[in-house]
Amino acid sequence: MSTLLKPSIQPFFPPQRTLMGPGPSDVYPSVLAAQAKPTLGHLDPVFVGMMDEVKSLLQYAFQTQNEMTLAVSAPGSAGMEACFVNLVEPGEKVIVCRNGVFGERMRQNVERVGAIAVLVDSEWGLPVDPNAVEAALQANPDAKFLAFVHAETSTGARSDAQALCALAKQYGCLSIVDAVTSLGGIELRVDEWGIDAIYSGSQKCLSCVPGLSPLSFSPAAVEKLKARKTPVQSWFLDQTLVMAYWGNGGGKRSYHHTAPVNALYALHESLRLLAEEGLEAAWARHAAMHLELRDGLEKLGIEFVVPENARLPQLNAVFIPAGVDDAAVRSQLLQDYNLEIGAGLGALAGKAWRIGLMGYAARRENIALLLQALGHVLAKK
Amino acid sequence: MSTLLKPSIQPFFPPQRTLMGPGPSDVYPSVLAAQAKPTLGHLDPVFVGMMDEVKSLLQYAFQTQNEMTLAVSAPGSAGMEACFVNLVEPGEKVIVCRNGVFGERMRQNVERVGAIAVLVDSEWGLPVDPNAVEAALQANPDAKFLAFVHAETSTGARSDAQALCALAKQYGCLSIVDAVTSLGGIELRVDEWGIDAIYSGSQKCLSCVPGLSPLSFSPAAVEKLKARKTPVQSWFLDQTLVMAYWGNGGGKRSYHHTAPVNALYALHESLRLLAEEGLEAAWARHAAMHLELRDGLEKLGIEFVVPENARLPQLNAVFIPAGVDDAAVRSQLLQDYNLEIGAGLGALAGKAWRIGLMGYAARRENIALLLQALGHVLAKK
Numbered sequence: 036m037s038t039l040l041k042p043s044i045q046p047f048f049p050p051q052r053t054l055m056g057p058g059p060s061d062v063y064p065s066v067l068a069a070q071a072k073p074t075l076g077h078l079d080p081v082f083v084g085m086m087d088e089v090k091s092l093l094q095y096a097f098q099t100q101n102e103m104t105l106a107v108s109a110p111g112s113a114g115m116e117a118c119f120v121n122l123v124e125p126g127e128k129v130i131v132c133r134n135g136v137f138g139e140r141m142r143q144n145v146e147r148v149g150a151i152a153v154l155v156d157s158e159w160g161l162p163v164d165p166n167a168v169e170a171a172l173q174a175n176p177d178a179k180f181l182a183f184v185h186a187e188t189s190t191g192a193r194s195d196a197q198a199l200c201a202l203a204k205q206y207g208c209l210s211i212v213d214a215v216t217s218l219g220g221i222e223l224r225v226d227e228w229g230i231d232a233i234y235s236g237s238q239k240c241l242s243c244v245p246g247l248s249p250l251s252f253s254p255a256a257v258e259k260l261k262a263r264k265t266p267v268q269s270w271f272l273d274q275t276l277v278m279a280y281w282g283n284g285g286g287k288r289s290y291h292h293t294a295p296v297n298a299l300y301a302l303h304e305s306l307r308l309l310a311e312e313g314l315e316a317a318w319a320r321h322a323a324m325h326l327e328l329r330d331g332l333e334k335l336g337i338e339f340v341v342p343e344n345a346r347l348p349q350l351n352a353v354f355i356p357a358g359v360d361d362a363a364v365r366s367q368l369l370q371d372y373n374l375e376i377g378a379g380l381g382a383l384a385g386k387a388w389r390i391g392l393m394g395y396a397a398r399r400e401n402i403a404l405l406l407q408a409l410g411h412v413l414a415k416k
Numbered sequence: 417m418s419t420l421l422k423p424s425i426q427p428f429f430p431p432q433r434t435l436m437g438p439g440p441s442d443v444y445p446s447v448l449a450a451q452a453k454p455t456l457g458h459l460d461p462v463f464v465g466m467m468d469e470v471k472s473l474l475q476y477a478f479q480t481q482n483e484m485t486l487a488v489s490a491p492g493s494a495g496m497e498a499c500f501v502n503l504v505e506p507g508e509k510v511i512v513c514r515n516g517v518f519g520e521r522m523r524q525n526v527e528r529v530g531a532i533a534v535l536v537d538s539e540w541g542l543p544v545d546p547n548a549v550e551a552a553l554q555a556n557p558d559a560k561f562l563a564f565v566h567a568e569t570s571t572g573a574r575s576d577a578q579a580l581c582a583l584a585k586q587y588g589c590l591s592i593v594d595a596v597t598s599l600g601g602i603e604l605r606v607d608e609w610g611i612d613a614i615y616s617g618s619q620k621c622l623s624c625v626p627g628l629s630p631l632s633f634s635p636a637a638v639e640k641l642k643a644r645k646t647p648v649q650s651w652f653l654d655q656t657l658v659m660a661y662w663g664n665g666g667g668k669r670s671y672h673h674t675a676p677v678n679a680l681y682a683l684h685e686s687l688r689l690l691a692e693e694g695l696e697a698a699w700a701r702h703a704a705m706h707l708e709l710r711d712g713l714e715k716l717g718i719e720f721v722v723p724e725n726a727r728l729p730q731l732n733a734v735f736i737p738a739g740v741d742d743a744a745v746r747s748q749l750l751q752d753y754n755l756e757i758g759a760g761l762g763a764l765a766g767k768a769w770r771i772g773l774m775g776y777a778a779r780r781e782n783i784a785l786l787l788q789a790l791g792h793v794l795a796k797k
Contacts, residue, residue, distance in 0.1 A: 039479050039607075041691040042472045046446070047684050049462060051454045059677060062455045065427070070678060071452035073432045074443045074625055076756045081430060091423040098420050108627065109490035112673040113652045120650075140651065147649050226420075238674055244455055246489065246627060246676030268528050268649050269501075270521065271494045290761070292493040293619055295627030296440060297451060298679060303428050310422040375457045380671065 056377030060393035092306035114234030114248025125149030191352035242394025437758030441774035473687035495615030495629025506530030572733035623775030
């Protein structure tokens with residue numbers, strides 16, 4: 036009965052960074068403060084009332100009237116998995132568009148449910164090509180789903196979600212859309228565009244803390260879920276069980292898992308701020324700040340990875356100037372300016388930086404800091 | 417291009433409850449405050465240093481030197497699922513002890529990975545019976561795992577984890593242990609008892625906010641994971657990928673998913689407070705507070721569900737007195753005293769209350785409030 040020694044560890048005081056990487060983004064001060072409010076029980080009527088508000092706010096953010104709209108109690112990659120494990124059954128065929136890391140992650144999810152992924156590849160930095168998607172849909176009349184990433188966080192490319200979802204509908208497929216980086220940052224209209232399943236992340240353009248994944252299923256997706264012949268392979272992500280707690284269609288809520296109560300306070304506040312600003316105003320702000328950043332970066336001689344017509348305002352992937360030490364620059368920005376920008380990911384590792392202008396980070400003072408700091412650091416190299 | 421109307425929602429101000437249900441428990445004030453500290457990037461060296469401290473603190477709390485010790489970025493039920501999806505392969509046999517809701521949940525997890533659950537049932541309110549387990553191990557020499565719940569949150573029964581893990585070892589099985597409600601509240605020694613896989617929850621005796629699941633795998637469990645012939649069915653919970661981020665064995669950390677940064681600040685602080693108090697002192701505090709609560713409840717004529725020798729100090733399941741309206745009493749405690757106690761779950765729904773004395777809630781002032789309030793409400797009935 037010897038007890039292992041206890042470590043002597045001091046309270047943690049993080050520095051105040053400016054977060055201009057691919058997420059987490061700068062969090063609104065009132066969102067941070069919301070989290071620190073007293074914890075309620077997950078079945079407390081007051082908490083349950085707040086969850087109803089979260090649902091309304093998510094419906095607004097997604098522009099949907101989908102009854103099955105909620106936040107998965109885990110990060111965006113769990114939201115992605117929730118879509119695939121709930122909707123796709125083993126042996127079914129999914130057309131997966133891959134133009135970056137997250138399309139590839141979709142493929143892995145499809146294969147882990149025992150389904151078949153048909154890949155439509157595009158070059159990194161380019162949007163998904165609707166013509167190539169249509170050809171794949173024609174060549175695979177047995178495909179049941181079209182899955183793609185609206186805003187590729189690894190490259191900064193924006194794909195035409197409206198056109199892709201129209202193609203999915205035309206060929207009898209349900210659409211599964213990754214909106215992790217798009218929600219709140221660029222135009223996104225779930226009902227109008229006919230999106231069937233969509234997931235996002237709390238830590239991007241919502242400027243909430245990381246850890247939650249907003250999710251919405253259309254009535255057609257819910258029908259597919261209800262018609263499953265096999266059980267959902269994940270108990271934790273089984274939306275038929277989760278909805279008994281989130282209260283789909285009214286009635287008493289029953290316990291499934293303990294909700295991340297305080298994180299949901301934060302999500303409530305971040306969505307409330309988005310509604311207060313207004314979706315269209317938030318989209319316009321991201322677009323305007325992106326142009327300001329672009330002009331400044333071009334003055335520094337820095338070039339964008341993505342062609343102008345497909346750039347995401349909230350995620351600016353730029354080529355690292357020749358001869359510049361990638362890690363040294365990022366490290367110096369962090370040390371000297373408490374400023375975080377993102378490294379390249381996957382095929383762009385070592386070749387690009389990713390500069391985020393997400394949510395609360397899409398502000399003129401952030402851009403001024405970044406341009407001044409980056410210019411200074413590059414001049415010293 | 418019509419935009420759905422935005423809901424008009426006010427900031428949320430939760431009341432200050434005293435949480436004496438089955439969890440979430442009262443959260444330490446400094447843990448709530450820790451969450452509100454500025455968000456760091458998930459690859460920021462300062463944040464990564466804090467994660468190393470979380471790992472050391474978890475090793476202390478679990479009493480283990482297991483290298484694979486971390487927090488799953490989701491609630492306890494995801495921790496449970498992480499154990500089964502990583503370690504158990506389709507077709508393998510798992511002896512599952514079922515003496516409440518969470519043993520049943522283990523069965524569902526086993527079956528959802530395509531494995532075979534052999535059930536050892538005990539009456540609700542009783543601990544798992546080691547003799548029945550040994551009989552099942554003898555009758556199933558091909559079983560690969562023994563899975564059980566150390567502290568059954570649905571009934572308040574404590575099972576003899578040390579004896580059960582010794583049996584598992586004797587019969588060549590790996591043990592999978594649910595310590596959601598036990599960690600920090602009662603004696604638990606992962607290495608000394610030979611536990612192979614264990615998971616817990618942040619919102620019970622650690623008195624942290626809900627949403628994270630501490631997890632630890634022994635070297636034997638890691639070996640089993642590495643020897644898998646089939647891929648882990650969950651991408652999000654695949655520990656071979658997660659460990660590339662949590663830094664198993666040193667080296668550069670690589671991105672898997674965005675860690676719930678602020679929730680991990682909270683976990684760091686709650687584990688730090690546990691270490692500061694000392695594990696054995698925390699166990700003793702829970703035991704002492706339980707006796708004080710028991711004496712008071714007995715004076716009110718209230719009886720325990722679980723026999724004295726198997727009671728969990730941190731989760732007191734008691735029978736609702738005859739003729740008393742379950743929901744009305746809980747509702748009045750909440751409305752008049754801001755005091756939450758738990759309803760019965762599963763077979764005990766409507767028959768029992770669950771009174772938690774977990775972590776920061778295991779304090780004399782909480783007990784005084786509960787006894788006074790409950791006595792008052794019952795007297796009025």
